[in-house]
Amino acid sequence: MSRRSGTIGRVFADRIWQVYDSDMADHRAVILNGGTSESASQADSVCETTAGLLERLGWGSSIFRMRDLDIAPCKGCFHCWIRTPGECIVDDPAREIAREFIRSDLAVFITPIVFGGYSHELKKGIDRLIPVLLPYFTFVGNEVHHVRRYRGYPNLLGIGILPARDPEEEAIFSQLLLRNSINMYALGVEACIIYAGEGEISAKIEGKLAEVIGG
Amino acid sequence: MNRDALVLIGSPKGIEKSASARVSLVLTEPLETAGWSVKRLWLYDADEDELLTSILSADLIILSSPLYFDSLPAPVIRRMEVVVEKRRRTPVEEKAPRFVSILNCGFVEPKHNETAQRICRRFASRARFEWYGSISLGCAGAMRRRIRRGLIIAGEALSKGFPVPPKVKRLTKKPLIPRLAYIVGGNVTWRRIAKKNGLSKGDLLAQPYKPRP
Numbered sequence: 001m002s003r004r005s006g007t008i009g010r011v012f013a014d015r016i017w018q019v020y021d022s023d024m025a026d027h028r029a030v031i032l033n034g035g036t037s038e039s040a041s042q043a044d045s046v047c048e049t050t051a052g053l054l055e056r057l058g059w060g061s062s063i064f065r066m067r068d069l070d071i072a073p074c075k076g077c078f079h080c081w082i083r084t085p086g087e088c089i090v091d092d093p094a095r096e097i098a099r100e101f102i103r104s105d106l107a108v109f110i111t112p113i114v115f116g117g118y119s120h121e122l123k124k125g126i127d128r129l130i131p132v133l134l135p136y137f138t139f140v141g142n143e144v145h146h147v148r149r150y151r152g153y154p155n156l157l158g159i160g161i162l163p164a165r166d167p168e169e170e171a172i173f174s175q176l177l178l179r180n181s182i183n184m185y186a187l188g189v190e191a192c193i194i195y196a197g198e199g200e201i202s203a204k205i206e207g208k209l210a211e212v213i214g215g
Numbered sequence: 216m217n218r219d220a221l222v223l224i225g226s227p228k229g230i231e232k233s234a235s236a237r238v239s240l241v242l243t244e245p246l247e248t249a250g251w252s253v254k255r256l257w258l259y260d261a262d263e264d265e266l267l268t269s270i271l272s273a274d275l276i277i278l279s280s281p282l283y284f285d286s287l288p289a290p291v292i293r294r295m296e297v298v299v300e301k302r303r304r305t306p307v308e309e310k311a312p313r314f315v316s317i318l319n320c321g322f323v324e325p326k327h328n329e330t331a332q333r334i335c336r337r338f339a340s341r342a343r344f345e346w347y348g349s350i351s352l353g354c355a356g357a358m359r360r361r362i363r364r365g366l367i368i369a370g371e372a373l374s375k376g377f378p379v380p381p382k383v384k385r386l387t388k389k390p391l392i393p394r395l396a397y398i399v400g401g402n403v404t405w406r407r408i409a410k411k412n413g414l415s416k417g418d419l420l421a422q423p424y425k426p427r428p
């Protein structure tokens with residue numbers, strides 16, 4: 001695995017998003033940091049830990065700190081299917097996220113768990129991923145889904161932050177990731193729950209990373 | 216009996232053209248007939264204060280939203296976060312507003328909405344609303360007799376102060392048309408729309424982003 005001089009420091013010095021040493025790496029991840037203004041510091045530290053672990057594995061990462069990005073909500077117009085196939089008509093950072101998503105082997109969704117699901121900051125980027133699929137319908141297993149536009153899609157790792165144990169919200173979060181993985185053609189999917197004030201998060205995330213990237 | 220219903224529309228397509236709006240109109244008809252006043256707010260542009268005061272004065276809140284990636288659209292989640300934050304800081308009232316969620320999705324099977332319904336239920340509990348049931352629809356909220364009947368039965372029950380009856384689930388849970396027919400019909404429709412836009416079959420399959428090696 002090749003890797004140049006990327007450092008976490010550089011990544012986080014940049015306010016918005018940063019790709020580091022990507023093009024040289026054999027594997028790439030796209031990290032969406034969906035921390036809201038209230039959950040910022042925890043989400044940022046999870047993000048930093050995850051990026052550090054990936055860097056140690058020799059992966060290139062693109063990190064998007066969603067709360068700093070001006071991303072319009074999906075309008076539900078489907079122009080990305082029937083007017084400008086494969087790309088949203090709105091030109092904002094969501095396009096870059098979709099582009100990185102398709103280039104990546106792993107997508108990491110970092111979020112405070114909100115009613116079991118994603119924060120609005122994370123979701124505003126996910127909603128705009130619809131152009132990476134085709135409008136056509138097909139069977140996936142025993143269900144109807146959209147046909148894939150690309151041959152490969154990244155595996156999914158969802159890292160959800162909770163103030164304390166909450167079996168119902170944790171179950172919803174896992175179910176959401178599983179359902180997303182079917183819609184997004186992810187071959188591997190994992191959910192990782194981090195509790196507020198939890199000390200050693202690195203080992204936990206590392207374990208989940210290993211499971212989802214098969215390493 | 217209390218008679219103020221608040222309908223929150225969670226579709227970017229708005230309060231008139233969206234499937235979410237159309238579906239909610241069928242449900243609220245029996246309420247209006249029974250003398251309820253029904254107020255509609257579009258979650259995408261609702262003023263925060265108006266949203267919060269409307270919620271506090273409602274006896275029944277109906278969220279009607281599309282399914283976006285197995286969950287709710289981002290702006291809907293944002294409004295939910297705001298509502299819960301606000302409710303945390305307001306005193307507990309004697310009678311909590313009742314809450315019903317209607318979700319519609321693009322695929323033929325209504326069960327795709329299940330995860331999002333769990334999220335709605337969690338939201339309701341966090342917001343101290345009384346859970347009064349959910350309705351999940353497939354086929355982009357297409358209206359057939361059986362679906363219309365389900366919505367009317369639900370509306371009638373709600374107008375009398377009862378939650379969505381189990382019968383509604385029985386009427387709405389099965390796909391409206393055979394799944395293969397939906398796939399074939401849907402695909403023909405997409406191709407027709409693309410052609411009208413001057414795009415060939417091949418154009419529709421464009422891959423503007425460089426895939427991973």
Ligand SMILES: Cc1cc2nc3c(=O)[nH]c(=O)nc-3n(C[C@H](O)[C@H](O)[C@H](O)COP(=O)(O)O)c2cc1C
Nearest residue numbers: 076226233234235281282283284285320321322355
């Ligand atoms: C960004 C986006 C994501 C969507 N995700 C799903 C999905 O996960 N499952 C599904 O069945 N339909 C999905 N749909 C389809 C919508 O739920 C469907 O078109 C719905 O009927 C729209 O309702 P509305 O007219 O009220 O906006 C998605 C649509 C968009 C634009």
